[in-house]
Amino acid sequence: MTASPVAALTARAQDVSSEIVTDILTLVRHETGSYDLPALATGRDLLRELAVHRLGRPDHEHRHPGGDCGDTLTLTYTGTAPGHVALVGHYDTVWPTGTLAGWEHPQASGDGRDKLSGPGIFDMKTGLAQGIWSLKLARESGVPVPTVTFLFNGDEEIGSLSSRPVIEEVARKADVTLVLEPTAHGAVKTGRKGTGIFEVTVTGVEAHAGLAPQDGASAITALSEFVVAAAGVAAPDKGTTINTGLIKGGTATNVVAGWATASVDIRVGSQAEQDRVDAELDAIDVSDPRVRVKVDHAWNRPPMTLNAASAPLLDLARQVAREQGRQELPTAAVGGASDANFVAALGLPVLCGMGAVGDGAHAQGEFVYPDTVPAQTALVAGLLARLADPLRG
Structure with missing residues (x-):
């Protein structure tokens, strides 16, 4: 044969x-x-x-x-x-x-x-x-x-x-x-999941941490609030994961941080989840109104x-x-x-x-x-x- x-x-x-x-x-x-x-x-x-x-x-x-x-x-x-x-x-x-x-x-x-x-x-x-x-x-x-x-x-x-x-x-x-x-x-x-690397930029108000801490608005504190809230947007049962892998911020230990940044890895299994994550991350509020939070939605690959x-x-x-x-x-x-x-x-x-x-x-x-x-x-x-x-x- x-x-x-x-x-x-x-x-x-x-x-x-x-x-x-x-x-x-x-x-x-x-x-x-x-x-x-x-x-x-x-x-x-x-x-x-x-x-x-x-x-x-x-x-x-x-x-x-x-x-x-x-x-x-x-x-x-x-x-x-x-x-x-x-x-x-x-x-x-x-x-x-x-x-x-x-x-x-x-x-x-x-x-x-x-x-x-x-x-x-x-x-x-x-x-x-x-x-x-x-x-x-x-x-x-x-x-x-x-x-x-x-x-x-x-x-x-x-x-x-x-x-x-x-x-x-x-x-x-x-x-x-x-x-x-x-x-x-x-x-x-x-x-395969869709992927995004979001860059989060937080701008606060610098002040002396000992003499006038009340005059400052900590970008690091606000970013910490954002990171915790962002983790709550994840939905593992739907295949959505959110991981903040990098954080930078501040200028000195005795200065209320005027800036902070984070890089966030996001994985989604569907376009619907991608849309939901976009909306919910944009809706996150931080407690100090003097702080500005900017989220760069950088989706790299679609699902x-x-x-x-x-x-x-x-x-x-x-x-x-x-x-x-x-x-x-x-x-x-x-x-x-x-x-x-x-x-x-x-x-x-x-x-x-x-x-x-x-x-x-x-x-x-x-x-x-x-x-x-x-x-x-x-x-x-x-x-x-x-x-x-x-x-x-």
Whole structure:
């Protein structure tokens, strides 16, 4: 019996798994913290060289300058069929340059499975290498393949401040978008919370804390009232969390504080909750009328849900997974956000979490299971083969 194309792709991915892992480790060994522009530029060029080495020169490429952020690189490889797929991933990490030297590698799993560890290996350099290899495997299999546009951005971890319009433009031109972020323990991510980083600025009245405290109006006291009230706006049962992570204020211990600021991380699961949080934070009053409170509503990413356009894409991914021999391809809704949020908000088909299987994102010792690399690579390769024709909802 002749093996199915997906089974053949999976077997081939297993044969070259050591090469895929080599590419993953090559990317990990070059640190690309979000705020180190020279390191990001080198990492961007390394990623391009890897794509060219495995796939040849792209038919179209463009570097979109990021300004104070890492650049966004788009590489388009023309296919042999009408479809067009965007493969999206970020090459920046949360880890500052120098982290690798002191990295502590985790022990093997209790079940004896090997782990590969390093800054950014899970989030999300494994996904980048797997994405490149998925197109390589699909092309070498001889099946019709769609046009593929890779989008590699260097600012996802700090909000995709410069890359968002490029992501949206690429997604609009493609039939579907696959985001190569890590899985949720093997599950595809079909739901992500919307995120906001609100800046709260409080202006009070300075006075001598010993001689004339009554003449002052403490910005710090008022900000403390605001922070407590803001925490009460959270609704964990609805997926809404509010965390004040940073506070600054005042000039000296013997001065009634004339200023104070706070940075507040907000996560919501729906547009309705986003609207509610906006309204309730604006309605918070502080006890001293002489104090002014200004809230900058900086929503970074809209909530992501499985929209109608994405449901057929999920069905297709599940078909490919079954042909690989998997019993199921689970889905998950997670608290973190990604660039998939932008695509879903446009009503376009997108799946996220198509990358690594492992754990520990943003944590010392983040890791991937190397024995999952072939199947994950082949899953995306199989999807590319199925998307040679435009997806019909």
